Amino acid sequence: MAETVTDILIVGGGPAGMMTGITAAQFSPHKKVLVIRPETDAVIPCGIPYIFGTLGGTDEDMAGRAPLLAAGGQLQIGTVQQIDRVAHTATLSDGNVMHWERLVLATGAENFIPPIPGTGLEGVFSIRKDYDYLDTLFSTLIPQIKKLAIIGGGFIGVEFADEIRKRGIEVHIVEMLPHLMQAAFDPDACAAVEKQLRAHGVHIHTGARVEALLPDSGGRRVGQIQIAGQEALTVDAVLIAIGTRPQVALARDMGLTLSRSGGIWVDAFQRSREDPNIFAVGDCAHKQDFFTRKANHAMIASQAAAEGRIAGMNLYGLRQLRYNAGSVSIYASEIDGLAFGVAGLTERQAELEGFPILVGETRLPDHHPASMPNTTEIYCRIIFAADSLQILGGQILGGATTGELVNTIGLAIQMHASAPDLASMQFGSQPRLTPSLHPLVAAAGDALRRHYEPLHPCVTGDPHA
Amino acid sequence: MAETVTDILIVGGGPAGMMTGITAAQFSPHKKVLVIRPETDAVIPCGIPYIFGTLGGTDEDMAGRAPLLAAGGQLQIGTVQQIDRVAHTATLSDGNVMHWERLVLATGAENFIPPIPGTGLEGVFSIRKDYDYLDTLFSTLIPQIKKLAIIGGGFIGVEFADEIRKRGIEVHIVEMLPHLMQAAFDPDACAAVEKQLRAHGVHIHTGARVEALLPDSGGRRVGQIQIAGQEALTVDAVLIAIGTRPQVALARDMGLTLSRSGGIWVDAFQRSREDPNIFAVGDCAHKQDFFTRKANHAMIASQAAAEGRIAGMNLYGLRQLRYNAGSVSIYASEIDGLAFGVAGLTERQAELEGFPILVGETRLPDHHPASMPNTTEIYCRIIFAADSLQILGGQILGGATTGELVNTIGLAIQMHASAPDLASMQFGSQPRLTPSLHPLVAAAGDALRRHYEPLHPCVTGDPHA
Numbered sequence: 041m042a043e044t045v046t047d048i049l050i051v052g053g054g055p056a057g058m059m060t061g062i063t064a065a066q067f068s069p070h071k072k073v074l075v076i077r078p079e080t081d082a083v084i085p086c087g088i089p090y091i092f093g094t095l096g097g098t099d100e101d102m103a104g105r106a107p108l109l110a111a112g113g114q115l116q117i118g119t120v121q122q123i124d125r126v127a128h129t130a131t132l133s134d135g136n137v138m139h140w141e142r143l144v145l146a147t148g149a150e151n152f153i154p155p156i157p158g159t160g161l162e163g164v165f166s167i168r169k170d171y172d173y174l175d176t177l178f179s180t181l182i183p184q185i186k187k188l189a190i191i192g193g194g195f196i197g198v199e200f201a202d203e204i205r206k207r208g209i210e211v212h213i214v215e216m217l218p219h220l221m222q223a224a225f226d227p228d229a230c231a232a233v234e235k236q237l238r239a240h241g242v243h244i245h246t247g248a249r250v251e252a253l254l255p256d257s258g259g260r261r262v263g264q265i266q267i268a269g270q271e272a273l274t275v276d277a278v279l280i281a282i283g284t285r286p287q288v289a290l291a292r293d294m295g296l297t298l299s300r301s302g303g304i305w306v307d308a309f310q311r312s313r314e315d316p317n318i319f320a321v322g323d324c325a326h327k328q329d330f331f332t333r334k335a336n337h338a339m340i341a342s343q344a345a346a347e348g349r350i351a352g353m354n355l356y357g358l359r360q361l362r363y364n365a366g367s368v369s370i371y372a373s374e375i376d377g378l379a380f381g382v383a384g385l386t387e388r389q390a391e392l393e394g395f396p397i398l399v400g401e402t403r404l405p406d407h408h409p410a411s412m413p414n415t416t417e418i419y420c421r422i423i424f425a426a427d428s429l430q431i432l433g434g435q436i437l438g439g440a441t442t443g444e445l446v447n448t449i450g451l452a453i454q455m456h457a458s459a460p461d462l463a464s465m466q467f468g469s470q471p472r473l474t475p476s477l478h479p480l481v482a483a484a485g486d487a488l489r490r491h492y493e494p495l496h497p498c499v500t501g502d503p504h505a
Numbered sequence: 506m507a508e509t510v511t512d513i514l515i516v517g518g519g520p521a522g523m524m525t526g527i528t529a530a531q532f533s534p535h536k537k538v539l540v541i542r543p544e545t546d547a548v549i550p551c552g553i554p555y556i557f558g559t560l561g562g563t564d565e566d567m568a569g570r571a572p573l574l575a576a577g578g579q580l581q582i583g584t585v586q587q588i589d590r591v592a593h594t595a596t597l598s599d600g601n602v603m604h605w606e607r608l609v610l611a612t613g614a615e616n617f618i619p620p621i622p623g624t625g626l627e628g629v630f631s632i633r634k635d636y637d638y639l640d641t642l643f644s645t646l647i648p649q650i651k652k653l654a655i656i657g658g659g660f661i662g663v664e665f666a667d668e669i670r671k672r673g674i675e676v677h678i679v680e681m682l683p684h685l686m687q688a689a690f691d692p693d694a695c696a697a698v699e700k701q702l703r704a705h706g707v708h709i710h711t712g713a714r715v716e717a718l719l720p721d722s723g724g725r726r727v728g729q730i731q732i733a734g735q736e737a738l739t740v741d742a743v744l745i746a747i748g749t750r751p752q753v754a755l756a757r758d759m760g761l762t763l764s765r766s767g768g769i770w771v772d773a774f775q776r777s778r779e780d781p782n783i784f785a786v787g788d789c790a791h792k793q794d795f796f797t798r799k800a801n802h803a804m805i806a807s808q809a810a811a812e813g814r815i816a817g818m819n820l821y822g823l824r825q826l827r828y829n830a831g832s833v834s835i836y837a838s839e840i841d842g843l844a845f846g847v848a849g850l851t852e853r854q855a856e857l858e859g860f861p862i863l864v865g866e867t868r869l870p871d872h873h874p875a876s877m878p879n880t881t882e883i884y885c886r887i888i889f890a891a892d893s894l895q896i897l898g899g900q901i902l903g904g905a906t907t908g909e910l911v912n913t914i915g916l917a918i919q920m921h922a923s924a925p926d927l928a929s930m931q932f933g934s935q936p937r938l939t940p941s942l943h944p945l946v947a948a949a950g951d952a953l954r955r956h957y958e959p960l961h962p963c964v965t966g967d968p969h970a
Contacts, residue, residue, distance in 0.1 A: 090936055094877065341934065349928070370931055447913060466811050468836050468848065474909060476810070485814065
């Protein structure tokens with residue numbers, strides 16, 4: 041069996057692994073950087089729903105290897121079967137052995153399949169971040185579908201529903217909670233998303249628990265979905281999109297510490313507990329919440345890539361230039377012109393954690409005057425801690441700038457901005473590009489007004505008289 | 506003569522005055538708030554260029570009085586002629602006298618007309634923020650123009666040029682500096698703006714000094730513009746857009762201290778030097794630069810409105826919830842799909858101030874994958890102080906999200922973010938709404954790489970071996 045030597049071995053080639061490789065190659069140009077993964081070609085994870093509608097094919101959503109190669113890294117297709125963390129070796133499924141100096145686990149997550157009958161039937165599928173798998177899905181399964189049920193009303197379920205309905209397929213979303221998107225948004229934003237989907241013909245079943253998937257007359261293929269207390273719904277395919285679990289088989293076999301929620305334990309520099317030469321990044325790594333240090337289950341590509349940059353920079357001693365401050369949870373999406381995004385805690389989450397909260401809200405047009413072309417209303421709600429006035433989170437419903445507005449809220453959270461900071465914030469305004477008043481400034485002002493009223497209910501004194 | 510009494514008198518009804526009135530009415534609900542101004546109707550300042558193209562008329566750019574009235578404030582049309590700051594009275598041009606408890610000067614700015622011959626000819630005009638003036642311009646002068654020269658290649662000149670050329674008018678921009686927009690952007694961004702304007706048929710004369718405006722054969726109307734060292738250019742109208750000067754006649758007569766650059770001296774809460782009951786906001790008030798405390802000449806509506814919010818909140822004792830940290834200078838604009846914006850210092854300005862600088866750059870698509878519809882390239886350049894690694898400024902060339910990206914840079918500056926803060930920044934990414942990598946994260950990473958190289962030119966040691 042062949043033995044090869046690398047300096048940095050990265051196991052897994054999704055956003056976390058690739059970004060680790062790119063960053064490592066840039067910051068340690070004299071080291072050999074190798075990413076190894078089983079998939080020949082990878083896709084851009086957040087682009088997957090759009091393969092089936094807007095993009096019109098898998099080839100339009102390829103995640104290229106060019107940035108890794110340009111940075112000086114290498115990519116190898118293969119499967120790592122076993123790792124010896126004392127000998128610093130990895131054994132591949134073809135028997136070859138690889139020696140490494142630094143190891144980065146970026147093994148990702150696997151879809152969670154609920155323990156109900158029928159999930160093994162033909163036509164029941166979930167989304168995997170694998171080009172070949174998705175291409176087969178696109179070219180063979182999807183064209184046969186007339187009526188699809190999606191189990192799970194989170195981001196993937198909602199985005200997939202909106203794209204797939206554009207192909208003329210009847211779509212039903214089945215969600216156990218009272219609202220779609222409820223884990224991420226406060227109820228009014230959820231209701232706006234539901235309204236938009238319904239306007240496009242998507243059927244929504246909330247507060248609905250799936251009891252079983254039933255076969256069709258042939259007995260091998262899914263034919264019905266049974267929701268508790270309802271008549272069975274006839275479908276010809278079912279997408280399961282209720283979340284993922286960290287893929288940690290290699291890490292467990294190596295004896296690395298796992299967190300109680302199942303991810304690989306990592307410090308603020310993505311280093312394992314056992315060995316500062318072994319790192320973990322992305323969906324397979326445990327995530328702490330920015331506010332509470334509790335587990336945060338935000339398994340998203342942007343977070344994964346951020347962790348890859350942190351690890352890639354700190355492989356050979358701590359640069360202290362990048363570290364993981366805990367997951368803020370920043371998301372956005374869009375359904376046919378209605379964009380919605382969130383950063384940090386929702387009102388409900390903040391209250392559950394025990395924060396006395398102060399909420400500020402605003403509605404304004406995203407261009408000014410509102411008579412400018414393509415003007416959409418922005419709704420912005422910011423949640424502050426009532427006593428310290430620090431920002432805890434924010435939600436936006438709006439148009440094309442929603443994603444960047446949510447990122448601005450994310451930065452405000454990470455920089456520990458307060459309501460006075462945001463109410464005093466300077467901003468640029470331009471008719472074609474922005475509102476005349478920045479939504480964060482308006483919402484922070486609204487919050488301060490609420491804060492101020494009970495303190496000074498009746499201003500009559502004149503300190504300078 | 507009638508005598509009336511108000512609690513809060515605000516002189517001037519542009520963005521600064523109106524925002525002061527709205528905020529004061531909200532935060533001091535038991536006080537009588539009165540805004541007085543000469544214009545019957547006001548317009549939204551940054552919307553003015555669009556009256557002449559995109560909006561197609563002055564009525565589409567009205568700045569309503571509804572928000573002031575809804576907050577409980579009042580608006581009176583009139584001209585204040587004299588103010589007695591000891592007696593706390595204001596005398597109007599109709600002889601009526603008004604008593605006040607707090608006074609806010611929001612008297613704005615007047616256009617600077619250069620000392621060259623011919624500026625008094627018919628057909629030579631500048632932009633005033635007055636509905637009646639602009640409506641006359643739109644309905645009488647503009648329809649007669651076939652060939653327009655614009656003196657001044659800043660934001661107003663550039664935006665006006667792009668809108669007016671849509672009416673089939675031949676437009677020439679004459680700028681004294683080597684590039685358009687040079688006061689706000691580094692040269693590569695300026696060059697992109699010039700290229701975009703030229704592609705739309707706008708003629709650009711840079712490094713060009715205007716010597717005189719010459720009359721046509723009738724002798725009363727402008728017929729030619731004489732640029733030094735060139736043949737005179739035949740035109741039938743000239744727009745002068747080279748900046749404004751604070752309008753401080755009332756303040757000077759009252760004996761308020763003015764700054765060396767001509768604005769009313771104000772503290773961080775917009776209070777005059779002489780009397781904490783007298784405030785000044787907007788274009789008439791002196792502005793300090795966020796970084797240097799030198800004079801900053803950013804006379805823009807968003808800054809004016811920000812100062813109005815600060816004053817409105819602090820009229821009766823300092824709330825310390827909002828204060829003026831100095832002008833960051835945040836601007837953006839757009840020419841037919843090419844948007845460009847800036848916050849803070851440019852590379853050139855930072856160097857002139859004596860900052861050793863570190864620059865990070867990136868180019869990436871504003872959606873991902875780049876095959877998504879309506880995808881535009883974003884160019885992002887961030888300037889950091891080389892030693893402290895603090896952010897000093899940033900420039901964006903891009904698409905629809907440019908304005909909000911510039912505002913994110915603005916927030917980073919105001920929160921004193923460092924390159925490591927930004928390189929470690931978490932963000933959301935969504936195919937339809939954002940790049941897969943946040944431009945600030947990418948540019949900060951690029952800067953850190955440059956910072957890091959000379960410190961650790963050859964990493965070979967292994968601290969954990």
